Amino acid sequence: MSSETKKPSKNPASKLLEGKSSRRAFIKSLSIAAAAGSAALTAGCIPNANAASSEEMKLRWQEFFKENYRLMTQDEKDETVRRLERLAKLGDNLDLQMASNPPLDGVLFGYAFNITRCEGFMECVTACVKENNLDRKTNTQYIRIFEMEPGQLDPSTGDGQYYHEVPVENKFYMGTQCFHCEKAPCTKACPTKATWKEPDGIVVVDYDWCIGCRYCQAACPYYGRRFNWGKPEVPVEEITTRQHYLGNRLRPKGKMEKCTFCIQRTRKGRLPACVEACPTGARVFGNLLDPDSEIRYVLKHKKVFRMKEELGTDPKFWYFID
Secondary structure (H helix, E strand, O other), X not given: OOOOOOOOOOOHHHHOOOOOOOHHHHHHOOOHHHHHHHHHHHHOOOOOOOOOHHHHHHHHHHHHOOOOHHHOOHHHHHHHHHHHHHHHHHHHOOOOEEEOOOOOOOOOEEEEEEOOOOOOOOHHHHHHHHHOOOOOOOOOOOOEEEEEOOOOOOHHHOEOOOOOOOOOOOOEEEEEOOOOOOOOHHHHHOOOOOEEEOOOOOEEEOOOOOOOOOHHXXXXXXXXXXXXXXXXXXXHHHOOOEEEOOOOOOOOOOOXXXXXXXXXXXXXXXXXXXXXXXXXXXXXXXXXXXXXXXXXXXXXXXXXXXXXXXXXOOOOEEEEEO
């Protein structure tokens, strides 16, 4: 027998974040003092002279050093949700209802946009901004609506900043957002594995593991991602308090964010906010694995196409014509 001790093999989860580019390796390469300073600055955990400061400091440290969401057990996910709810109460006196609902069995979400029905009203944009707690100061928007010329099907040729009464004669309107690609190039570009595709098809971001390098933004061919330069500013009375850890929670500054198909709603059987808000019925959302769903009907009976399909990203977002 060999005198060498055989090292136990690591499971795929433990290997996931290894390597020079992982956040854990980065933290290990720092001195304890530097890590402490970084944690304090990132989490905003400079102690205050009040009774709650020690509790808040402890919770923020626990949050900073938690594992990537994909490596957590469900108990650990529930624990971080409870911490975030408590921190919101301590820091801003907010009563949040945060969830960590996993993907539903037998569900693969898909989206279709009817370019013959959209009239450019932008109720979808307004609903998305409110539901997803988007920054009001910078007017961050996950959805963009383009006013298009007849015969053009590339949004880059349209006007995405129109400010006039709609609809305009001899124009049509085309919406874009994250397309939740099956072979998403953004997920491959992320050096810290902070973004990935869930089993239900939703491409998500663990905001606490995002380092703000914006590689994913550069890799996305659909302009689906947004970078926040500051902590989102949302009036207290307008904050949507029903949140999901991977969805519409208030993001830290310096992070990438994007449409999540309103994961906080859709994993509870509801439609995305943009779909509910559309006054013309131009937006269709549903389960691609359900043969009786509306999205499957559209794909079977309508003239459909996907943007830049030649790239092989396999987006789960279709356009169709009545």
